[in-house]
Amino acid sequence: MPFEWMVAVRFLREGRFQTVLILAGVAVGVAVLVFLSALITGLQATLVKQTLGSQPHVIVRRPDEVPVTLAPADVAVAARVQRPPQRLIALENWPGVRGTLEAMEGVEAVAPVASGSGFALNGGANRGVVLRGIDLESSNRIIDVCPRVVLGGCRLGGGEVLIGTELARQLGVTVGDTLRVGTATTQGQRFAIVGVFDLGSNEVNARWVLLPLKSAQTLLGLPGGVTALETRVTDVFQAERIARDAALATGQKAESWMELNRQLLVALRSQSSSSYMIQLFVLVAVALGIASVLVVSVVQKSREIGILKAMGTPTGRITRIFLIQGVLVGAVGAVFGGALGTGLAMFFATLALNPDGSPRFPVAVTPTLLLSAGTVALATGLLAAVAPARRAARLDPATVIRNG
Amino acid sequence: MAEPVLELEGVTKSYGETVITPVLHGIHLRVDTGEFAALIGPSGSGKSTLLNLIGLLDRPTGGRIVLAGEDTSQLDDTRRSVARGRTLGFVFQFHHLLPAFTAVENVMMPLMAQRGRQEPWMRERALGLLEEVGMASRAHHLTNALSGGQQQRVAIARALAPRPRLVLADEPTGNLDTRTADEVFALLRRFNVEHGTTFLIVTHDARLAGRCDRIISVVDGRIASDLPHVPSPPAPTPG
Numbered sequence A: 001m002p003f004e005w006m007v008a009v010r011f012l013r014e015g016r017f018q019t020v021l022i023l024a025g026v027a028v029g030v031a032v033l034v035f036l037s038a039l040i041t042g043l044q045a046t047l048v049k050q051t052l053g054s055q056p057h058v059i060v061r062r063p064d065e066v067p068v069t070l071a072p073a074d075v076a077v078a079a080r081v082q083r084p085p086q087r088l089i090a091l092e093n094w095p096g097v098r099g100t101l102e103a104m105e106g107v108e109a110v111a112p113v114a115s116g117s118g119f120a121l122n123g124g125a126n127r128g129v130v131l132r133g134i135d136l137e138s139s140n141r142i143i144d145v146c147p148r149v150v151l152g153g154c155r156l157g158g159g160e161v162l163i164g165t166e167l168a169r170q171l172g173v174t175v176g177d178t179l180r181v182g183t184a185t186t187q188g189q190r191f192a193i194v195g196v197f198d199l200g201s202n203e204v205n206a207r208w209v210l211l212p213l214k215s216a217q218t219l220l221g222l223p224g225g226v227t228a229l230e231t232r233v234t235d236v237f238q239a240e241r242i243a244r245d246a247a248l249a250t251g252q253k254a255e256s257w258m259e260l261n262r263q264l265l266v267a268l269r270s271q272s273s274s275s276y277m278i279q280l281f282v283l284v285a286v287a288l289g290i291a292s293v294l295v296v297s298v299v300q301k302s303r304e305i306g307i308l309k310a311m312g313t314p315t316g317r318i319t320r321i322f323l324i325q326g327v328l329v330g331a332v333g334a335v336f337g338g339a340l341g342t343g344l345a346m347f348f349a350t351l352a353l354n355p356d357g358s359p360r361f362p363v364a365v366t367p368t369l370l371l372s373a374g375t376v377a378l379a380t381g382l383l384a385a386v387a388p389a390r391r392a393a394r395l396d397p398a399t400v401i402r403n404g
Numbered sequence B: 001m002a003e004p005v006l007e008l009e010g011v012t013k014s015y016g017e018t019v020i021t022p023v024l025h026g027i028h029l030r031v032d033t034g035e036f037a038a039l040i041g042p043s044g045s046g047k048s049t050l051l052n053l054i055g056l057l058d059r060p061t062g063g064r065i066v067l068a069g070e071d072t073s074q075l076d077d078t079r080r081s082v083a084r085g086r087t088l089g090f091v092f093q094f095h096h097l098l099p100a101f102t103a104v105e106n107v108m109m110p111l112m113a114q115r116g117r118q119e120p121w122m123r124e125r126a127l128g129l130l131e132e133v134g135m136a137s138r139a140h141h142l143t144n145a146l147s148g149g150q151q152q153r154v155a156i157a158r159a160l161a162p163r164p165r166l167v168l169a170d171e172p173t174g175n176l177d178t179r180t181a182d183e184v185f186a187l188l189r190r191f192n193v194e195h196g197t198t199f200l201i202v203t204h205d206a207r208l209a210g211r212c213d214r215i216i217s218v219v220d221g222r223i224a225s226d227l228p229h230v231p232s233p234p235a236p237t238p239g
């Protein structure tokens, strides 16, 4: 073992009580780091997953119609421009657009949807709904409805619909019943309810009516057309960039879930940054703790340091002895802290459970997290040891030895 | 035989920056290989100051210190610590052993500190030295568990471990009772005779100074007398 390591280890072992205290301090600090990160990561992953449970990552529509003035471009015209009411408009050449999207990097699946507002009627009960005409098989790759059908089956044959739990309750219908579904301009048709889904959002459960693409096209007056292409991407946080690329590539309007959920993202971001702040302060406290213990140790050991210098120990070695102590305290503290933090996170996850037994606050203790917490602790230990080490290196052996 | 291991030319030392206290005034001194010299003088006369300068633990205000043929005044701190490790050994009044280590580890310390690692020959040499100072049976004890005289023996073994040409001892027996002091002193003498190591020993004990080959007396920062002490009695066996 190199000389510096040997002396560092002995010095730490010698200062038993101090070493134990500072190790405990580092361990608690690292545990807080691990626990907090795991909790926030888990929480945010859950929030994002919940949000994406009923939203495509990227949605491609025809661009809004913009008014054009008929005057030549170089003539200034004073006019009050009124935007035309946005009609339900079909995507032009949607199979072509779909092909372009599917060829893009990072895109996993694309599904057409013909959607518009309508009503659902059962006897006297009438509710405004969103009609979503889909091809169940391709649509399931975007928003996976089938595993979340809580009643009945998951299929969409001709004349069949799937509705949400909340709509079923409000209309007083269930699987096997029929429902009249239509739009403001059509009479509507009767559909058989084959399944009831729960997509985790009350709004969606109360308003979505899933029906075959063909039926929706007829009801909405879009023969053969679709209103949007919904897309799933590999990395959900790349959705914004992919949407921009998709808009360029297809000439259509493409929006990502990130744009449509700005507030959520802002909330997540500020949550992350406040968690980083807390972690930073914890680290500063840990660093100050390590530094103060090492400074005390330098003072206590000044005689020994003086004698080591007198016997010809190069100053660099003296410096390293104390830097190594910082690193060791950081490393050993990180191991205990990692274990403590993981245990704490796992315990916390068992405190609040969903009805199905899964944790309500899932925690994500990953090897990456533990590794980075360890690295941070190590670096903190090293940095904290710099000042004490320099102090040790500056000690004047003659003074120390003279004063016994 | 008349090869100098140490030469001081007009060495002066003053302490303080605003209020300057001159301590040493133009010291000229030459110590040859194999000498066994005592440095005596009243308290505050500058003995320890002189020893610290020779030991490269401090820098003189003026003059030159030539150690083993090398002028040390131009050396930077790193080179000074290298020169210190290569040429010098120290024995202090307070043993200054490292309490976290065993006796044999303490003796190996200067070797490890200079080489940066532990090597098997170091342990062998350290055990041999402990044997010579009569501490072989305590080689693996922590030094806190040893008596004052035993600790000083270990400290002597440590000073000798790098086979220094010159050992500087500042009141090595100042802390010990008469009998133990005699034993420790005899030990130094034996290394001088058997290994030819040069010794410069600060002492207040006239009896022990009288057993040296040469007595250098410092008064008020000047060398007041420098006498060969003849005839040098053969090293008496202790006890």
Ligand SMILES: Nc1ncnc2c1ncn2[C@@H]1O[C@H](COP(=O)(O)OP(=O)(O)OP(=O)(O)O)[C@@H](O)[C@H]1O
Binding pocket: B015, B016, B021, B023, B041, B042, B043, B044, B045, B046, B047, B048, B049, B050
């Ligand atoms: N670091 C210092 N700063 C200021 N003055 C000092 C310093 N070290 C020593 N002195 C002064 O230098 C003088 C000589 O001190 P030194 O320790 O060399 O004496 P000494 O001969 O070893 O005495 P003793 O026999 O008591 O050990 C003393 O007057 C002391 O006060």
Ligand SMILES: [Mg+2]
Binding pocket: B047, B048, B049, B170
């Ligand atoms: Mg003195």
